[in-house]
Amino acid sequence: MRCPFCGNIDTQVKDSRPAEDHVSIRRRRFCPACGGRFTTYERVQLRDLVVIKTSGKREDFDRDKLERSIRISMQKRPIDPERIDQMISGIVRRLESMGETDIPSKKIGEIVMEALARIDTVAYVRFASVYKNFQAADDFEDFVHELRPPSPPTEE
Template sequence: MKCPQCDQPDTRVIDSRPLTKEIGIRRRRECPACGYRFTTYEYIALSPVLVIKSNGTREEFNREKLMHSIQLSCTKRPVSLKIIQNIAWEIEQKIEQLGLSEVKSSFIGEEVIHRLRQIDKVAYIRFASVYHEFKDVTEFKEEIKVLEENA
């Protein structure tokens, strides 16, 4: 593994632990050249899943991209990184359990919305506003009203 700080081609593993609920390993690494420490995550790549975007293009499923979009909606909210990781893991597992080689981005978006609704209402509204492309304040009000009625 190349050091992200100095590009030294060899780093050493100083700690490894399995990830809970996931098929993967967290490794703590150190660069012998500059002493920089960093963390890597390794996952088993089962079979590549393609995401069909709304414009019809396809791209490979990317857990990091999914986590980033969830993190944006959870900014300054009491939602831990662990919870965000679990949401991404659960969605990835659901796709694999269904045996899908291609999945629509709308399926992933609805899965995120379903989980955020249960975890944090503000993060849910933020994600839904981008995902559903709210045009004005009226759409926010309508979504909040539905959320309050179902509470």
């Protein structure tokens, strides 16, 4: 592993243990060249996934990009960070177990929205506003209206 401080490629692992999410390994590393210490995380990757964008462009699946977008939608929400990590790991496992290496971005968005809807409706709406490219307040209103159950008729 290359040292992020000096670029030396000969670093040493000083400590390894399961990370808090229990789906990755946390490694403390030491660089003998500069004395720098840093942490790396190692995750199992079942297969290399490729995202097919709506434009047709192909790019490697990036778990960190998925995590950033989900965490942005959950900013300032009362959600336990461990629960977010579990949700992200579940989404990635689901994508990897689909049996396909090429996954349309639309499918990823749908899976993320399903997961968010189960955890927090505000985060769900936030994510949807970007995913569905809301352009005006009416778009939010229409989307939220679809979330609400129909009101029973009032008797007069």
